[in-house]
Amino acid sequence: MKVSVIGTGYVGLVTGACLADMGNDVVCLDIDARKIAILREGGIPIHEPGLDTLVQHNAQAGRLHFTTDAREAALHADIHFIAVGTPPDEDGSADMKYVLAAAREVGRHMNRYCVIVNKSTVPVGTAQKVRAAVAEELAARGADIRFSVVSNPEFLKEGAAIEDFMRPDRIVVGSDDEQATRIMRELYAPFERNTPKVLVMDIASAELTKYAANAMLATRISFMNEMALLAEVLGADIDAVRRGVGSDPRIGSHFLYAGCGYGGSCFPKDVAALSRAAGDAGISMGVLDAVEAANERQKELLIARIEARFGHDLGGRVFALWGLAFKPGTDDMREAPSQVVVRALVKRGATVRAYDPVATDEARRVLADVAGSVEYQSHAMDALKGADALVVVTEWKEFRSPDFDHIKSLLRKPIIFDGRNIFSPEAARQAGFEYTGIGRA
Ligand SMILES: NC(=O)c1ccc[n+]([C@@H]2O[C@H](COP(=O)([O-])OP(=O)(O)OC[C@H]3O[C@@H](n4cnc5c(N)ncnc54)[C@H](O)[C@@H]3O)[C@@H](O)[C@H]2O)c1
Ligand SMILES: O=c1ccn([C@@H]2O[C@H](COP(=O)(O)OP(=O)(O)O[C@H]3O[C@H](CO)[C@@H](O)[C@H](O)[C@H]3O)[C@@H](O)[C@H]2O)c(=O)[nH]1
Structure with a gap:
């Protein structure tokens, strides 16, 4: 045709x-x-x-x-x-x-x-x-x-x-x-x-189906992100909870991963647009508004953790950042949580040494406002040299099998903030790291 x-x-x-x-x-x-x-x-x-x-x-x-x-x-x-x-x-x-x-x-x-x-x-x-x-x-x-x-x-x-x-x-x-x-x-x-x-x-149902699908998926993520905050306080592990919950076929195992927030060109804008359209139609969508608010808070979580460890003034500190794209497999930086993390670190005086397998060019463009404080690296290990901590923002496959001894030898301090729960807390701690994930005691 x-x-x-x-x-x-x-x-x-x-x-x-x-x-x-x-x-x-x-x-x-x-x-x-x-x-x-x-x-x-x-x-x-x-x-x-x-x-x-x-x-x-x-x-x-x-x-x-x-x-x-x-x-x-x-x-x-x-x-x-x-x-x-x-x-x-x-x-x-x-x-x-x-x-x-x-x-x-x-x-x-x-x-x-x-x-x-x-x-x-x-x-x-x-x-x-x-x-x-x-x-x-x-x-x-x-x-x-x-x-x-x-x-x-x-x-x-x-x-x-x-x-x-x-x-x-x-x-x-x-x-x-x-x-x-x-x-x-x-x-x-x-x-x-x-x-x-x-x-x-009918046409209206088709148009609404798209927003409903994205809003449902975003809701699952924000729900699990809130559950992760609770798990931490109660001494539970969100990853175990995810497996337990997701094995119920009525729930299913997809889109239940807690992390440092959802980004991309669709979820943030579509949740906002649906909420706005509902408001215009006289329907208040409290669930959707909470999904958005929880995601905004989640994107700030890594910074709160870093501040709790190093203090508000991060002047002179260097942070290694693994992953810039809003998710693995793309160079798309639209609404990427990394943007929030990088800007917050720079605002507090830190230097960011960032590595992403494919999104560096896009990141240079999108983060041009903080260019002077971000050093882009061509290899993951180069980003670690002399850094005060490693911060993982995107779960690229190549980060998943870490050589902890090597990582430790390059960092100034053996500290990991794992925004995507890609490392085993036990393995990281056994290797001598101070490890903080999302929703893991
Ligand atoms: N990106 C995704 O993963 C995804 C998935 C499903 C649905 N969507 C939806 O699909 C739509 C497109 O998303 P995208 O990510 O491909 O957008 P995009 O921004 O990557 O691309 C849009 C393109 O349209 C072009 N354009 C704008 N006006 C034009 C015109 N009058 N004539 C010809 N070209 C024109 C722009 O130059 C641009 O290249 C959006 O509504 C988005 O919400 C996106
Ligand atoms: O369990 C999960 C799954 C995803 N995410 C995050 O959610 C965001 C979106 O991920 P994903 O949905 O895989 O990427 P998109 O390419 O934005 O795709 C979504 O948005 C598209 C545009 O509307 C739709 O077509 C897709 O069906 C829908 O999944 C990313 O930041 C992910 O890191 C999580 O935090 N936890």
Whole structure:
């Protein structure tokens, strides 16, 4: 099928590459000429395992093209995916300006019936706004062309995006139009060879499903983070509690890991946007507000621990920081807890010696305001030299099998603050470390 993907960011690029790999003829559009130039030259602008090969393979096969020309994309496709950003507005609500601009581009140039698919995470009611924007553009040029708008939220996780897209748990399609539903079913038919995956529902329910899923996952994390604080005080171990709780199939074992808070481009903004939308609809969502508040507190936890150990004034101290990305497997720094930790350490006078396997360039850009006090290292061990303590913020695999003797020989003091509970407290203590995890006595 002929597809255009509007917005070649994280979701757009994964969607475009995967749909091309399934045999569709895909044009990816972006207003960012730099991104498109990188893609045309065979590079990719983000770090996502396997994505470079998938993009190159499909581009070479002639199924995946990149353009900044909205007209070219509009004329090419029968299905247009809108996958642009929906960042938080000043009041926390989702900013729809990119989605509506993308819709207008389609309306301005389309020349035949098409399905416009909203893949961006958008509040309930957006499909109607998209429809109105497209209709306005058609009317402005006196064109009488039929089109359908459907909602098809994306559930992929960064770091596992291709696997998530290609082996979905479910594909949610919100549609009130039989022709559009048929086209979407046909597009996703390759995923349904063994089990049905497409859940067709009304548009409002599809739009809300996306926010409800992210809010539920964020709630689990904040719940476990609060439980971790309690476990510490009561002398319990949150990791044992996690295993005990998660083995109940009604609860399940995923997304129960306590740590130094959730980050990323989705949970923080989507929880805030849902709470805001609920407020606008006259519903107060106390649970969601508590989820947010608990996460803000959790991101400050490592600093509180460091202060309790070293005092408020950290002038002259050096901290080794392992992990900058908001989670392993990505170079994404959006809302990363590391940003809170680094800025707080620097504010108190410390120097940060940071290492991340892939996010250093992104971190340099995002943390430019504290550049003078952050030294980026190319190897994990180099970050430790002469540091007062090791602070673990992201649980990259390469940190998981530590040579404690080596770490100890490089640090000025054998102290570890483990913000992701990746080390065994017993092993660390046996090796002579002062070890502090999250929710572990
Ligand atoms: N990142 C994720 O893991 C993820 C997962 C599921 C859903 N989502 C949702 O998907 C949407 C996109 O997220 P993302 O992380 O891919 O965003 P992103 O910021 O990485 O990319 C958005 C892209 O859209 C482009 N763009 C903006 N306006 C445009 C226009 N009018 N025409 C063409 N291109 C335009 C931007 O230049 C940018 O490259 C958001 O609503 C997000 O909440 C994200
Ligand atoms: O048990 C856990 C699991 C995750 N996290 C943190 O939660 C954040 C988000 O992690 P994850 O959900 O794996 O990453 P995202 O790529 O942001 O994916 C989420 O957000 C996407 C965008 O909406 C959705 O599509 C995905 O389904 C949803 O998992 C990260 O900071 C993790 O460190 C925890 O603290 N504990």
